[in-house]
Amino acid sequence: xxxxxxxxxxxxxxxxxxxxxxxxxxxxxxxxxxxxxxxxxxxxxxxxxxxxxxxxxxxxxxxxxxxxxxxxxxxxxxxxxxxxxxxxxxxxxxxxxxxxxxxxxxxxxxxxxxxxxxxxxxxxxxxxxxxxxxxxxxxxxxxxxxxxxxxxxxxxxxxxxxxxxxxxxxxxxxxxxxxxxxxxxxxxxxxxxxxxxxxxxxxxxxxxxxxxxxxxxxxxxxxxxxxxxxxxxxxxxxxxxxxxxxxxxxxxxxxxxxxxxxxxxxxxxxxxxxxxxxxxxxxxxxxx
Amino acid sequence: xxxxxxxxxxxxxxxxxxxxxxxxxxxxxxxxxxxxxxxxxxxxxxxxxxxxxxxxxxxxxxxxxxxxxxxxxxxxxxxxxxxxxxxxxxxxxxxxxxxxxxxxxxxxxxxxxxxxxxxxxxxxxxxxxxxxxxxxxxxxxxxxxxxxxxxxxxxxxxxxxxxxxxxxxxxxxxxxxxxxxxxxxxxxxxxxxxxxxxxxxxxxxxxxxxxxxxxxxxxxxxxxxxxxxxxxxxxxxxxxxxxxxxxxxxxxxxxxxxxxxxxxxxxxxxxxxxxxxxxxxxxxxxxxxxxxxxxxxxxxxxxxxxxxxxxxxxxxxxxxxxxxxxxxxxxxxxxxxxxxxxxxxxxxxxxxxxxxxxxxxxxxxxxxxxxxxxxxxxxxxxxxxxxxxxxxxxxxxxxxxxxxxxxxxxxxxxxxxxxxxxxxxxxxxxxxxxxxxxxxxxxxxxxxxxxxxxxxxxxxxxxxxxxxxxxxxxxxxxx
Numbered sequence: 001x002x003x004x005x006x007x008x009x010x011x012x013x014x015x016x017x018x019x020x021x022x023x024x025x026x027x028x029x030x031x032x033x034x035x036x037x038x039x040x041x042x043x044x045x046x047x048x049x050x051x052x053x054x055x056x057x058x059x060x061x062x063x064x065x066x067x068x069x070x071x072x073x074x075x076x077x078x079x080x081x082x083x084x085x086x087x088x089x090x091x092x093x094x095x096x097x098x099x100x101x102x103x104x105x106x107x108x109x110x111x112x113x114x115x116x117x118x119x120x121x122x123x124x125x126x127x128x129x130x131x132x133x134x135x136x137x138x139x140x141x142x143x144x145x146x147x148x149x150x151x152x153x154x155x156x157x158x159x160x161x162x163x164x165x166x167x168x169x170x171x172x173x174x175x176x177x178x179x180x181x182x183x184x185x186x187x188x189x190x191x192x193x194x195x196x197x198x199x200x201x202x203x204x205x206x207x208x209x210x211x212x213x214x215x216x217x218x219x220x221x222x223x224x225x226x227x228x229x230x231x232x233x234x235x236x237x238x239x240x241x242x243x244x245x246x247x248x249x250x251x252x253x254x255x256x257x258x259x260x261x262x263x264x265x266x267x268x269x270x271x272x273x274x275x276x277x278x279x280x281x282x283x284x285x286x287x288x
Numbered sequence: 289x290x291x292x293x294x295x296x297x298x299x300x301x302x303x304x305x306x307x308x309x310x311x312x313x314x315x316x317x318x319x320x321x322x323x324x325x326x327x328x329x330x331x332x333x334x335x336x337x338x339x340x341x342x343x344x345x346x347x348x349x350x351x352x353x354x355x356x357x358x359x360x361x362x363x364x365x366x367x368x369x370x371x372x373x374x375x376x377x378x379x380x381x382x383x384x385x386x387x388x389x390x391x392x393x394x395x396x397x398x399x400x401x402x403x404x405x406x407x408x409x410x411x412x413x414x415x416x417x418x419x420x421x422x423x424x425x426x427x428x429x430x431x432x433x434x435x436x437x438x439x440x441x442x443x444x445x446x447x448x449x450x451x452x453x454x455x456x457x458x459x460x461x462x463x464x465x466x467x468x469x470x471x472x473x474x475x476x477x478x479x480x481x482x483x484x485x486x487x488x489x490x491x492x493x494x495x496x497x498x499x500x501x502x503x504x505x506x507x508x509x510x511x512x513x514x515x516x517x518x519x520x521x522x523x524x525x526x527x528x529x530x531x532x533x534x535x536x537x538x539x540x541x542x543x544x545x546x547x548x549x550x551x552x553x554x555x556x557x558x559x560x561x562x563x564x565x566x567x568x569x570x571x572x573x574x575x576x577x578x579x580x581x582x583x584x585x586x587x588x589x590x591x592x593x594x595x596x597x598x599x600x601x602x603x604x605x606x607x608x609x610x611x612x613x614x615x616x617x618x619x620x621x622x623x624x625x626x627x628x629x630x631x632x633x634x635x636x637x638x639x640x641x642x643x644x645x646x647x648x649x650x651x652x653x654x655x656x657x658x659x660x661x662x663x664x665x666x667x668x669x670x671x672x673x674x675x676x677x678x679x680x681x682x683x684x685x686x687x688x689x690x691x692x693x694x695x696x697x698x699x700x701x702x703x704x705x706x707x708x709x710x711x712x713x714x715x716x717x718x719x720x721x722x723x724x725x726x727x728x729x730x731x732x733x734x735x736x737x738x739x740x741x742x743x744x745x746x747x748x749x750x751x752x753x754x755x756x757x758x759x760x761x762x763x764x765x766x767x
Binding site for chain 1: 299300303304307308313614615618619663664665666667668669670671673674684687690691692693695699703704706707709710711712713716719720723737740741743744745746747748750751753754755756758759760764765
């Protein structure tokens, strides 16, 4: 199966190890992994902060780049949810604007003149492309469980781990217990339940800096619950949320490490074992 | 809409002050978690909850699409049953109509059933200006009124208070408004309720005019419906000689039969009860009673014109979204600066006020700083949408309103710069390499806007090499 990796801009820039883990894991499971170099960002930050113009431009880039693949895998529930949930809305809005003509229209004059935005019925080319590409975009655990049909991915990770289901993977993609099913099959791993797991950690993209006091108060409760588990590692399917929780854990010198789900699933017996008792909230280096 | 807490600064400032109020956070945490648990239990026991939710949404959407027709049917039915219908375009007109109706009775005191619409238009304050005193009779509204306070929750307006604070308010203030609280009042809930009962009973028996809102209006029959838990509303609805109901035009349901859906959805979502304790319905004027219905627009038809934002008009004011909201739980209702707090308030308040930017034509008047900040008062976690009994996609509307809100100049520039970088992969790669070279120089505490991150969190380590550079260098890890 030819799979495209949608790395996401946050992972590409700040957490390359997560991307490397996805590549290693998918190859181990027999997938041919391609990394389309023209990809940049899904546009979520722009759209969710109130800049749908820029967001729509990035969405057009995304569907151009990822058209033609059997599946697109992203190590981020949030970015996958953006494509699946919000792209159809952006495409509808762009079509409505182009049909409405110049005043207030989002499509540029050049695009209209080129005929690219000409509607066939009520649907434009952009809407059709989104309808084709969006359903093929999967979060990693969804792809593993639903598309490849595996839960035992041959991983080894001898640590006490707790899992935080990020909001967009939980309520956007409805990942349910897929991540937990994958984690339970990891040899050596002890999965401990997190109380208040379904509550938001307070990241929320630009919310973290637009409402820093509330964001920090929400994270304080999350961190309190994480510490109460006695876990060595906090795992999630989104590095942006982990950056926020991990940044707080680090500031508090908690000793709890944050590790992306992909890095746990990619780890095997051959990997350098995790340095025991190393107090850091920074990024995990030993998981690959 | 004049029901805004005037002069309040934007949400982030209010919220920052509120999260440091440990008593407030304790009260809210305890109260929201209790209601949340009750709601989850009674919703979970219904196998057809999702079907009920879909039905509620469909009935409301149908009504809103045909609102003009159904409103005229309602007017006809109410008039036929002996009531009088008044149409109010905005808060000022509604307040004037109500004040004139009260003045025509010669009374200077009115009792009130708990009502969001009259809070929204600032009716009590408008009546006070004309020498009419309005007495709140809902227990929680009474606490708020006696405490010279503002409501902080739709269903539980005094949720920010605990019982010892309530005892103090009753002891100090009850006597100024009517029958005083007993001198030996304790903070036992039964003692507090008894003090309120005695205080209010005198009021009910002496009042000639009552003012209410309504949870639902039935177009087919002209019936109004009020759901409450105390029976105080029923006292107001039945004892006085004149009843005036102020109701938002979106509270309509086409048929009597439609109530079946909402009488299941509302109690389970709001108080976490299977059945509502006191459900009062009335059609027109009872014998010997005068009945007036004031239909309130106050921005609603403008909201209806917005294809994405209009779903906010489906709201049945159950407060489920407040009780599950992690932001509301930490900051309380006052930070939202409106009678509609929480997630629904964040999409309803700015829309009712109008999301219009300040323009020369509007003489610089436009959306207030507070209203512009409300669509951002959410981490977009989606818990509200999941809990909403009429499936209002609150995150979708929040994002939609963020696009309409005015943005700070520095943010516009930053977003444009980010858009420029993401527009070409080569620009992204160069930016990443620059970050990689500067990684050693990133301080633990960032200055300026970066401090919003580093005040409580460490900065992530910037890697020496981005993923795309690693891919290129190693040919996808094969070399």
